[in-house]
Amino acid sequence: MEKVVELSGVQKSFGKVRALKDVSFTVNAGEVVGFIGPNGAGKSTTIRTLLGIIKRDSGNATIFNMDVWKQSLDIHKRISYVPGDVSLWGNLTGGEIIDLFIKLHGNGNKAKRDNLIKRFELDPRKKAKSYSKGNRQKVGLIAALSVESDLYIFDEPTSGLDPLMEAVFQEEVARIKQAGKAILLSSHILSEVERLADKVVIIRNGEIVEIGTLDALRHLTRTTITIETEGDVAVMADLDGVHDFNQTDHHAIFSVDNAFINSILLVATKLGVRRFEAVPPTLEDLFMRHYEG
Amino acid sequence: MKEKFARWDILFFQYLKRDWKKILIWILSLGLFSSGFVPFFNEMSEGEGLIAMYETLQNPAMIYMIGPTSINSAGDYTLGAMYAHEMLLFSSLFAMIISALHVVGHTRKEEDLGLTELVRSFQIGRQANSLATIVETILINGLLALLIGSVMISFDAYTITIEGSFLFGASIGMAGILGATIALIMAQIMSSSSGATGSTLGIIGLLYIIRAGTDVTNIEFSKANPLSWTYLTFPFTENDGSFLIYAAVFCLVMVIIAFTLEGARDMGSGYLPERAGRDHANQSLLSISGLFIRLNKNVMISWLVAFAIMGAAYGSIYGDMQGFLESNELIRQMFVSTGISVEVSFTSTIMMIMIILVSILPIAVVNKLFNEEVQLHLSQIFATKVTRSHLFWTSIGLSTLAGVIGILLASLSLAWTALSTMTQQSPLNLTSFIGAGLNAFPSVLFFIGLAALTLGWAPRWGKAIYVYLGYSFLLNYFGSILDLPKWVSRSALHSWVAHMPLDSFEIGSFTVILMISLCLILIGYSGYIRRDLLEGA
Ligand SMILES: Nc1ncnc2c1ncn2[C@@H]1O[C@H](COP(=O)(O)OP(=O)(O)OP(=O)(O)O)[C@@H](O)[C@H]1O
Ligand SMILES: [Mg+2]
Numbered sequence: 114m115e116k117v118v119e120l121s122g123v124q125k126s127f128g129k130v131r132a133l134k135d136v137s138f139t140v141n142a143g144e145v146v147g148f149i150g151p152n153g154a155g156k157s158t159t160i161r162t163l164l165g166i167i168k169r170d171s172g173n174a175t176i177f178n179m180d181v182w183k184q185s186l187d188i189h190k191r192i193s194y195v196p197g198d199v200s201l202w203g204n205l206t207g208g209e210i211i212d213l214f215i216k217l218h219g220n221g222n223k224a225k226r227d228n229l230i231k232r233f234e235l236d237p238r239k240k241a242k243s244y245s246k247g248n249r250q251k252v253g254l255i256a257a258l259s260v261e262s263d264l265y266i267f268d269e270p271t272s273g274l275d276p277l278m279e280a281v282f283q284e285e286v287a288r289i290k291q292a293g294k295a296i297l298l299s300s301h302i303l304s305e306v307e308r309l310a311d312k313v314v315i316i317r318n319g320e321i322v323e324i325g326t327l328d329a330l331r332h333l334t335r336t337t338i339t340i341e342t343e344g345d346v347a348v349m350a351d352l353d354g355v356h357d358f359n360q361t362d363h364h365a366i367f368s369v370d371n372a373f374i375n376s377i378l379l380v381a382t383k384l385g386v387r388r389f390e391a392v393p394p395t396l397e398d399l400f401m402r403h404y405e406g
Numbered sequence: 407m408k409e410k411f412a413r414w415d416i417l418f419f420q421y422l423k424r425d426w427k428k429i430l431i432w433i434l435s436l437g438l439f440s441s442g443f444v445p446f447f448n449e450m451s452e453g454e455g456l457i458a459m460y461e462t463l464q465n466p467a468m469i470y471m472i473g474p475t476s477i478n479s480a481g482d483y484t485l486g487a488m489y490a491h492e493m494l495l496f497s498s499l500f501a502m503i504i505s506a507l508h509v510v511g512h513t514r515k516e517e518d519l520g521l522t523e524l525v526r527s528f529q530i531g532r533q534a535n536s537l538a539t540i541v542e543t544i545l546i547n548g549l550l551a552l553l554i555g556s557v558m559i560s561f562d563a564y565t566i567t568i569e570g571s572f573l574f575g576a577s578i579g580m581a582g583i584l585g586a587t588i589a590l591i592m593a594q595i596m597s598s599s600s601g602a603t604g605s606t607l608g609i610i611g612l613l614y615i616i617r618a619g620t621d622v623t624n625i626e627f628s629k630a631n632p633l634s635w636t637y638l639t640f641p642f643t644e645n646d647g648s649f650l651i652y653a654a655v656f657c658l659v660m661v662i663i664a665f666t667l668e669g670a671r672d673m674g675s676g677y678l679p680e681r682a683g684r685d686h687a688n689q690s691l692l693s694i695s696g697l698f699i700r701l702n703k704n705v706m707i708s709w710l711v712a713f714a715i716m717g718a719a720y721g722s723i724y725g726d727m728q729g730f731l732e733s734n735e736l737i738r739q740m741f742v743s744t745g746i747s748v749e750v751s752f753t754s755t756i757m758m759i760m761i762i763l764v765s766i767l768p769i770a771v772v773n774k775l776f777n778e779e780v781q782l783h784l785s786q787i788f789a790t791k792v793t794r795s796h797l798f799w800t801s802i803g804l805s806t807l808a809g810v811i812g813i814l815l816a817s818l819s820l821a822w823t824a825l826s827t828m829t830q831q832s833p834l835n836l837t838s839f840i841g842a843g844l845n846a847f848p849s850v851l852f853f854i855g856l857a858a859l860t861l862g863w864a865p866r867w868g869k870a871i872y873v874y875l876g877y878s879f880l881l882n883y884f885g886s887i888l889d890l891p892k893w894v895s896r897s898a899l900h901s902w903v904a905h906m907p908l909d910s911f912e913i914g915s916f917t918v919i920l921m922i923s924l925c926l927i928l929i930g931y932s933g934y935i936r937r938d939l940l941e942g943a
Pocket of ligand 2: 156157158197268
């Protein structure tokens, strides 16, 4: 697969604050990479480095095999970006701003623009200062999605959008991905990342702490099991790989390391299972483990 | 009623705590500026100094610039009279402007930034903020008045009486309160803080120009002008405090109007209507230059109109000036003996003053780029194929253009009104005005260079350029009246520029300043393309 974004050992300090300590990951063509981490972890800083808005102190960062700082002009012709807080000129209308952004980017598609305005239900005639947070976000999204690019960088793009509009956004991302484009999506809405991302990159305190496909990451964590048995369920508490065991009568809830699922099942069948439910870890569980740890 | 202002006192003390440094600098710098020149004037008044100064300041052009005196004959002119004559109007003007900026900053600006929304969600009355701000400003101006009075008395100079000193201080303090109330009203009427600031400064400028006219033609009319209520008290001579009472009543009425307006409007809105906009952008907007023109349009138009009015206002004085020379033998002798025409000498001074004011606009245009940057308006544009050089040079280009148009407008309107009001023969013609204006172009470019330099290397210092500009302005405005040491006047850039039409064109200094300015711009450029853009900081 063609590597579109490649970061290795990127560092960045603001005065004494070490915002990025060691950031390395890649984004391939046709891939949606979810970029998640707690507040202040360095997501936006990483993205601004990629965009050439700020200059990294050390490490390598390339997009389309070009240096993000030195060759930013050539890179920018082929990328679209939506910040998490789209800030607009109060006395221009949404329509004017969208047209301006499209024009400055190039490769705009007029029909696409009008279609997106309709689907996002934006009134383009209003002055931007009267837009709500969600509507400002829509202006940024419409502008970015109306142009042809090879890489889309979204920094919390849906903050403030209602669920219907978020669905429109997700459809659009799926379409871009189908077309073989690369997408870097930073978000705190984990269900969104879970639905869209092929790969997840977790950053904490300026360092990447986990990278992998969702499946692979799930494998590393525990499944939550709810079980009801005829025999005494208490025996399962001491099995290898069982954690957070919680029993009420014949009923138990616990989590189990995925590697031990088989041995658990063997014991359970002997107890006479009445009910059994296994819930794979959500991204949220994964996330919590990293955030708290 | 009570509920509207509930807990304003909490905000008030909060503001004092938050602003104390600013307040200290404000009171000290303005207070010392207004009162500290007594020894200097004392020296000037020795010997024939007072009489010479009296005669010079009888020139309508001088009354136009610095205001009138109540004294009718040179023999009665005293140190106190001269001090109030030369200092009171300007000190009052500064007090007004600073207070106005402070009030807009604490009311409309906070509203624009969304801070008001947060504050109102607590148990704080809807109008508590305005009340707290206006009380704070009144307190500051009261302290300012006391400081000015005390410092002046402390010099223990002849004719600087206790009564006069405190009246002098009180006039300046009252000017500050006047400025604050005008600003408070404009903060309700306009729909943004920049609109409120612009219109308040515009009103103050207009009051200044109107008073200039009425002071020269018929001072009775000036009595209807709020700005004039400050210097018409004539401290040290008439000591007429009644104007301060008018001013206080006027302020009270203005504050009540402002509170009524504020009570009746929604937060975040103004009284001027919003029009529905277009759903597609005009072709003219679809480029960086188009965008920048659009963003700077209001500021540019307002300033350019102001420059034209200013030129016309100063130009209208030429006729009176000739009449004055005709009737005043002493002054005419003075000018004849030096071989200088008074029109020429006045033109060179006024030209320089106008050029300094014209420089404000180009600085504002360059600073705008950084404002846009910190407000995150450009985030999405930075990620397009638009380069930083493109943004930078478009700003510099637009700013230079604004400077040139400003110079031309100011000098043309000065020329036209001057040439049409002069009844006697004069050595001036249209070319001498335009030439004098264009001759000062490098000085405008120099300030663009300074703005570019800060934009590239220390963008948060962009506003400091106005301080240097203001300093240059003061030296030029008062340089002819005060006898400053050479090194002091040399510290203003404009003293290095040939004062045309009095001096002849100097190609040397013209090119040197031009070159230095270009270098500053290039140094600024090299910083701007290298530095981190300030986002999220
Ligand atoms: N321009 C700057 N100057 C100083 N510190 C900065 C600057 N930009 C970011 N930081 C700091 O760098 C760290 C990383 O910030 P960043 O904005 O990248 O976090 P984030 O992961 O995007 O957080 P969030 O989820 O809240 O958006 C924070 O500690 C932040 O305070
Ligand atoms: Mg962020």
